[in-house]
Amino acid sequence: MLRASVQKSLRQTYKLSTRFSSSVAAQYFPEEPISPQLVTSSIPGPKSQAYNDELGNVFDNRATYFVVDYVKSLGNYISDADGNKLLDVYCQIASIPLGYNNPALIEAAKSDDMLYALIDRPALACFPSTNYAQILQEGILAAAPPSMTKVWTALSGSDANETAYKAAFMYQHAHKRGSLDFTSEELSSVMNNEAPGASDMVILSFDRGFHGRLFGSLSTTRSKAIHKLDIPAFPWPKAPFPSLKYPLQDFIKENHDEEIGCLQEFERIIVEDYEPHKIAAIIVEPVQSEGGDNHASSFFFQGLRDITLKHDILMIVDEVQTGVAASGKFWAHEHWNLTTPPDMVTFSKKFQAAGFYFSNPELQPNQPYRQFNTWCGDPSKAIIARSIYQEITKHNLVEKTAQVGDYLYDGLKQIINKYPGKVLNLRGEKYGTFIAWDCYDAEVRNNILLECRKRGVNIGACGDVAIRLRPTLTFEAKHADILLQVLEDSFKAV
Numbered sequence: 001m002l003r004a005s006v007q008k009s010l011r012q013t014y015k016l017s018t019r020f021s022s023s024v025a026a027q028y029f030p031e032e033p034i035s036p037q038l039v040t041s042s043i044p045g046p047k048s049q050a051y052n053d054e055l056g057n058v059f060d061n062r063a064t065y066f067v068v069d070y071v072k073s074l075g076n077y078i079s080d081a082d083g084n085k086l087l088d089v090y091c092q093i094a095s096i097p098l099g100y101n102n103p104a105l106i107e108a109a110k111s112d113d114m115l116y117a118l119i120d121r122p123a124l125a126c127f128p129s130t131n132y133a134q135i136l137q138e139g140i141l142a143a144a145p146p147s148m149t150k151v152w153t154a155l156s157g158s159d160a161n162e163t164a165y166k167a168a169f170m171y172q173h174a175h176k177r178g179s180l181d182f183t184s185e186e187l188s189s190v191m192n193n194e195a196p197g198a199s200d201m202v203i204l205s206f207d208r209g210f211h212g213r214l215f216g217s218l219s220t221t222r223s224k225a226i227h228k229l230d231i232p233a234f235p236w237p238k239a240p241f242p243s244l245k246y247p248l249q250d251f252i253k254e255n256h257d258e259e260i261g262c263l264q265e266f267e268r269i270i271v272e273d274y275e276p277h278k279i280a281a282i283i284v285e286p287v288q289s290e291g292g293d294n295h296a297s298s299f300f301f302q303g304l305r306d307i308t309l310k311h312d313i314l315m316i317v318d319e320v321q322t323g324v325a326a327s328g329k330f331w332a333h334e335h336w337n338l339t340t341p342p343d344m345v346t347f348s349k350k351f352q353a354a355g356f357y358f359s360n361p362e363l364q365p366n367q368p369y370r371q372f373n374t375w376c377g378d379p380s381k382a383i384i385a386r387s388i389y390q391e392i393t394k395h396n397l398v399e400k401t402a403q404v405g406d407y408l409y410d411g412l413k414q415i416i417n418k419y420p421g422k423v424l425n426l427r428g429e430k431y432g433t434f435i436a437w438d439c440y441d442a443e444v445r446n447n448i449l450l451e452c453r454k455r456g457v458n459i460g461a462c463g464d465v466a467i468r469l470r471p472t473l474t475f476e477a478k479h480a481d482i483l484l485q486v487l488e489d490s491f492k493a494v
């Protein structure tokens with residue numbers, strides 16, 4: 001158990017009040033449970049199982065953890081069909097920003113803007129609504145990463161990345177073509193899926209990265225074979241991503257050497273394996289999430305930026321999972337202090353809306369209907385994104401998440417040190433609540449997850465042996481105390 005004296009000293013260190021009056025979660029959710037509530041002896045319970053059996057007749061439900069009652073879920077607690085209420089630190093795979101049934105989002109959902117966005121859904125690029133510019137400016141664009149001024153909206157994280165790849169290819173070919181028009185050979189060959197009309201350029205991604213599951217995005221995904229088997233893939237390159245050793249302070253030289261080695265191999269691939277100007281763009285996550293919560297230092301990312309600039313390669317930062325405040329910055333790549341910003345930043349998940357940011361107008365193709373879909377985004381999601389941004393700003397949730405993340409990290413450090421070998425490689429220091437650690441093996445990891453669920457905490461895995469934390473932005477010290485206690489009990493039990 002995390003002793004009360006330890007909790008007290010952590011709280012004093014971080015000046016986190018135990019008084020609910022200062023709690024944003026309590027303002028939003030006065031009825032939020034004060035601890036997990038378990039009513040069945042196992043989860044999924046009988047009702048959850050019955051609903052899932054029914055679903056299984058018509059939908060592939062084999063990944064179901066449990067069936068959820070979204071009406072009864074509140075704040076940081078997810079309610080299942082049986083009435084169990086679990087503290088949720090997985091949050092729909094990192095996608096619930098402000099807690100379940102947040103009143104500000106309910107208000108946005110009931111607005112007239114939302115009504116018309118839902119029932120008269122526009123083909124956005126052809127028939128945008130009178131208020132789309134305003135919705136973007138007050139929300140998605142108000143939240144834009146430093147120096148980004150434009151956005152292309154999309155439908156999912158995969159779609160966000162794929163549209164960014166298309167922008168990169170069209171940009172690079174426009175540069176090669178200069179002021180010339182498309183040739184007749186390009187126009188005819190492209191209809192046979194052949195060069196020169198179809199691009200022979202590539203997108204480079206990193207070992208263990210995850211960028212989605214559509215054809216282009218899946219070709220850049222490198223985290224698990226099961227995602228890729230039997231699906232045709234582009235023959236695109238991958239470069240190594242650093243494997244850092246922990247605790248970082250004990251491996252400063254080894255980790256630096258590792259990052260230098262990865263940067264050297266990255267540049268070697270560009271120079272030796274590819275003709276000049278064959279790599280249109282690279283895509284990289286600030287923390288490789290699905291692939292195991294793998295971090296690298298600002299030095300590594302600055303190195304990538306320098307090399308891309310040197311070789312006229314575009315840099316796409318995939319913030320689908322890391323974006324929107326959980327890392328202690330609104331955008332995780334702000335941690336890097338790059339000397340030149342990335343060319344594109346993609347988003348989805350916690351923003352509910354998806355798309356990519358950019359600033360160079362040349363990333364917009366030279367003609368309409370090249371980057372295009374019927375929907376190309378969804379105003380209803382942009383309205384929700386606006387409220388999410390406004391609530392984050394109003395309640396200082398970036399700073400608060402950074403603070404509670406430090407508290408959680410230090411609490412975890414104390415616990416994990418007691419179970420060396422079983423749980424190790426704690427990572428995410430000074431990275432908000434974006435915290436993870438490894439387990440001895442996959443079996444230990446999976447058993448810890450089950451022990452947590454038995455104790456009323458819903459928590460997620462990533463990579464081969466990691467456990468990752470992805471709570472909401474309204475996760476506070478009082479939630480962290482419960483989580484730390486459940487984790488310690490679960491570590492002990494396994």
Ligand SMILES: O=C(O)CCC(=O)C(=O)O
Pocket residue numbers: 093210213289290291321462
């Ligand atoms: O598995 C997927 O398709 C996406 C989930 C994801 O982003 C993750 O697990 O980090």
Ligand SMILES: NCCCC(=O)O
Pocket residue numbers: 093290460461
């Ligand atoms: N990337 C798949 C995550 C699914 C899960 O383990 O919850």
